[in-house]
Amino acid sequence: MRIEELSVDERVKRIIRERGIEELYPPQAKALKSGVLEGKNLVLAIPTASGKTLVSEIVMVNKLLHEGGKAIYLVPLKALAEEKYREFKAWEVLGLRVAATTGDYDSTDEWLGKYDIIVATAEKFDSLLRHGSSWIRDVKLVVADEVHLIGSYDRGATLEMILSHMLDKAQILALSATVGNAEELAEWLNAELVVSDWRPVELRKGVFSHGQLFWEDGKIDRYPSSWDSLVVDAIKKGKQALVFVNTRRSAEKEAVSLASKIYRLLTKPEQRKLEELTESLESNPTNNRLREALKKGVAFHHAGLGRSERTVIEDAFREGLIKVITATPTLSAGINLPAFRVIIRDTKRYSNFGWVDIPVLEVQQMMGRAGRPKYDKRGEAIIVAKTEDPKKLMERYVFGKPEKLFSMLSNESAFRGQILALITNFSIGNFRELIEFLERTFYFHQRSDTSQLEWKAKEIVYFLIENEFIDLDLNDHFMPLLFGRRTSQLYIDPLTAKKFRDAFPKLEKNPNPFGIFQLIASTPDMGTLNARRKEMEDYLDLAYEMEEKLYVNIPYWEDYTFQSFINEVKTAKILLDWINEVPETRIYDAYNIDPGDLYRILELADWLMYSLIELYKLFEPKEEVLAYLRNLHLRLRHGVREELLELVRLPNIGRKRARALYNAGFRTQEDIIRAKVSELLAVEGIGMKVIEGLFRYFGVELPGASKKGADERNPKKRRGTLDDFLR
Numbered sequence: 001m002r003i004e005e006l007s008v009d010e011r012v013k014r015i016i017r018e019r020g021i022e023e024l025y026p027p028q029a030k031a032l033k034s035g036v037l038e039g040k041n042l043v044l045a046i047p048t049a050s051g052k053t054l055v056s057e058i059v060m061v062n063k064l065l066h067e068g069g070k071a072i073y074l075v076p077l078k079a080l081a082e083e084k085y086r087e088f089k090a091w092e093v094l095g096l097r098v099a100a101t102t103g104d105y106d107s108t109d110e111w112l113g114k115y116d117i118i119v120a121t122a123e124k125f126d127s128l129l130r131h132g133s134s135w136i137r138d139v140k141l142v143v144a145d146e147v148h149l150i151g152s153y154d155r156g157a158t159l160e161m162i163l164s165h166m167l168d169k170a171q172i173l174a175l176s177a178t179v180g181n182a183e184e185l186a187e188w189l190n191a192e193l194v195v196s197d198w199r200p201v202e203l204r205k206g207v208f209s210h211g212q213l214f215w216e217d218g219k220i221d222r223y224p225s226s227w228d229s230l231v232v233d234a235i236k237k238g239k240q241a242l243v244f245v246n247t248r249r250s251a252e253k254e255a256v257s258l259a260s261k262i263y264r265l266l267t268k269p270e271q272r273k274l275e276e277l278t279e280s281l282e283s284n285p286t287n288n289r290l291r292e293a294l295k296k297g298v299a300f301h302h303a304g305l306g307r308s309e310r311t312v313i314e315d316a317f318r319e320g321l322i323k324v325i326t327a328t329p330t331l332s333a334g335i336n337l338p339a340f341r342v343i344i345r346d347t348k349r350y351s352n353f354g355w356v357d358i359p360v361l362e363v364q365q366m367m368g369r370a371g372r373p374k375y376d377k378r379g380e381a382i383i384v385a386k387t388e389d390p391k392k393l394m395e396r397y398v399f400g401k402p403e404k405l406f407s408m409l410s411n412e413s414a415f416r417g418q419i420l421a422l423i424t425n426f427s428i429g430n431f432r433e434l435i436e437f438l439e440r441t442f443y444f445h446q447r448s449d450t451s452q453l454e455w456k457a458k459e460i461v462y463f464l465i466e467n468e469f470i471d472l473d474l475n476d477h478f479m480p481l482l483f484g485r486r487t488s489q490l491y492i493d494p495l496t497a498k499k500f501r502d503a504f505p506k507l508e509k510n511p512n513p514f515g516i517f518q519l520i521a522s523t524p525d526m527g528t529l530n531a532r533r534k535e536m537e538d539y540l541d542l543a544y545e546m547e548e549k550l551y552v553n554i555p556y557w558e559d560y561t562f563q564s565f566i567n568e569v570k571t572a573k574i575l576l577d578w579i580n581e582v583p584e585t586r587i588y589d590a591y592n593i594d595p596g597d598l599y600r601i602l603e604l605a606d607w608l609m610y611s612l613i614e615l616y617k618l619f620e621p622k623e624e625v626l627a628y629l630r631n632l633h634l635r636l637r638h639g640v641r642e643e644l645l646e647l648v649r650l651p652n653i654g655r656k657r658a659r660a661l662y663n664a665g666f667r668t669q670e671d672i673i674r675a676k677v678s679e680l681l682a683v684e685g686i687g688m689k690v691i692e693g694l695f696r697y698f699g700v701e702l703p704g705a706s707k708k709g710a711d712e713r714n715p716k717k718r719r720g721t722l723d724d725f726l727r
């Protein structure tokens with residue numbers, strides 16, 4: 001179907017044609033003729049990179065141009081939010097304003113009221129729903145990207161609740177990978193369904209076993225016995241390869257091993273560019289392990305890498321400079337990074353229940369990454385049979401259907417928070433209303449019996465009453481209490497809030513970083529870092545050594561909570577090192593963690609520390625304890641000792657620069673203002689850009705800054721220029 005045949009606003013067609021797109025892909029045409037342009041709900045289940053995003057753009061923009069209002073684009077990952085935001089900015093030429101929002105759950109983000117297309121993570125939008133942001137009523141369309149994640153254990157319930165809330169308040173466009181029960185999803189959403197396995201690039205699938213490559217069409221190719229010959233062969237053909245493995249360590253090991261085979265296939269200019277790219281990485285143990293492979297054209301990609309490194313690798317791969325990426329499956333979730341040949345080395349992964357088969361849906365998503373539109377006529381996805389029978393892998397993963405999706409609403413932690421939110425933010429007043437709402441969920445649609453869910457809901461309501469999140473009024477109506485309302489707004493699990501509240505009396509008597517950090521680490525909202533068996537003794541000794549600082553009793557070895565307690569102690573110790581200015585690289589080494597792990601626990605700990613303070617304020621807080629907690633929160637946010645707190649409040653002054661300034665004698669903001677620029681420049685890490693930022697912060701006009709309006713703007717602003725300080 002040609003673009004101009006589309007019954008959409010001419011301006012939309014112009015923008016699409018400017019992207020060089022003349023013809024719609026067949027599934028796109030089917031989708032746009034399904035009634036979705038006339039306001040019907042739609043579930044679009046088509047393979048990766050077959051044009052789902054473009055369909056959603058056309059539907060969103062056309063609707064907003066005709067009806068006004070807002071469109072929400074829900075994504076599962078922050079990285080995806082940034083990617084989609086960049087893509088949608090192009091529509092601003094039509095006067096539509098595009099925004100992205102992902103963090104800070106304790107805000108109504110009223111500023112979003114003036115935007116038309118809002119990209120948000122599901123959690124963030126869920127928290128906005130709870131805050132009852134005024135502009136939510138203007139939402140006319142919700143696009144749920146990767147909607148098959150409704151079946152994922154830790155984020156499915158949030159997505160399901162959002163869709164249950166929005167179901168009859170806005171049009172729903174759900175974008176899904178091909179799943180086993182797309183029609184069930186469509187029924188639930190009262191949606192049309194378009195399913196297709198059409199792809200812009202033909203996909204050839206096969207299984208590799210000891211030198212033989214069995215293709216799905218029966219043909220067999222012969223290769224050297226080891227699977228990495230498939231990778232070398234792809235590079236020899238001037239193509240690229242993605243290798244999916246099941247652990248970070250094997251992604252790193254395989255990257256180094258493949259690099260030694262790829263290196264000689266690189267041109268001189270490529271080697272030089274890769275050398276430069278490798279040098280540009282900041283120094284830390286993970287990056288140092290990456291360097292060895294990267295300069296030879298191979299990178300590993302996993303959640304332990306810092307975000308900037310992941311972006312650098314993705315961009316260099318898209319440019320064709322990096323030839324091979326070895327990745328753990330996180331890459332397959334959404335980031336659009338196709339390659340001619342995809343090798344799936346492992347079809348099993350280690351979980352709490354031991355080695356389990358990776359779901360067909362996930363393997364098929366990884367295979368979907370094979371074939372770059374515009375570069376490859378076809379893509380090749382190859383599963384490696386190590387010990388497995390190749391025929392079995394072929395049946396299961398090549399010819400097999402993906403699993404059905406099941407609602408994860410009954411996942412304890414998520415459900416607790418959702419029930420509380422329904423009562424505190426959606427004025428559900430009694431059990432009948434609660435059940436009525438639950439009957440709108442996918443869970444109910446699938447089971448058409450909510451008895452199990454009702455039982456769980458009742459249990460949770462009693463827990464909420466018992467712990468004073470809510471109460472019952474004289475007519476047995478649910479009555480939200482301040483503790484419950486605030487917990488819901490903070491977007492934390494009620495169990496987290498209960499742990500905090502129960503610890504306040506001990507915390508007040510003995511506020512100390514270790515006790516507070518262990519408390520934070522012990523909550524269901526904190527992802528702790530697992531202590532390895534050989535470390536457990538050390539952490540147990542540490543716990544006993546610091547016992548009087550803890551707010552909990554140390555469990556016995558045989559307790560089922562023992563391992564999680566040790567993990568909490570490890571996590572608390574890392575946070576303690578962090579606020580005592582232990583350098584990141586030493587933390588990575590000492591605890592055998594990656595930058596991505598440290599970043600994640602710091603981000604979580606920051607949020608939980610903020611939440612702990614917010615909740616403490618509800619319980620007749622002692623001023624000195626509140627001040628202590630706020631100081632500790634700042635130390636946690638910046639990773640500094642108390643003496644640097646005044647300095648880290650300055651723009652671009654983080655833990656390294658603050659320490660350097662302090663050690664050089666600049667201990668207060670006043671010291672900085674009195675300093676000669678030349679003295680500041682002598683401090684490691686302090687350049688002119690930083691200094692200009694500091695002087696702007698202090699309200700000093702810079703040479704050439706506009707004099708107009710400066711005084712009205714800020715009478716306190718001292719007149720003068722940088723030269724005044726060049727004494």
Ligand SMILES: Nc1ncnc2c1ncn2[C@@H]1O[C@H](COP(=O)(O)OP(=O)(O)OP(=O)(O)O)[C@@H](O)[C@H]1O
Pocket residue numbers: 019020021022023024025028047048049050051052053054055334335336373
């Ligand atoms: N009809 C079309 N003709 C040509 N190119 C297209 C067409 N539709 C989409 N594309 C291009 O194909 C690429 C993938 O499209 P898009 O991102 O919409 O697919 P997707 O299914 O959303 O991918 P992912 O699953 O990775 O999000 C984009 O570069 C897009 O510009």
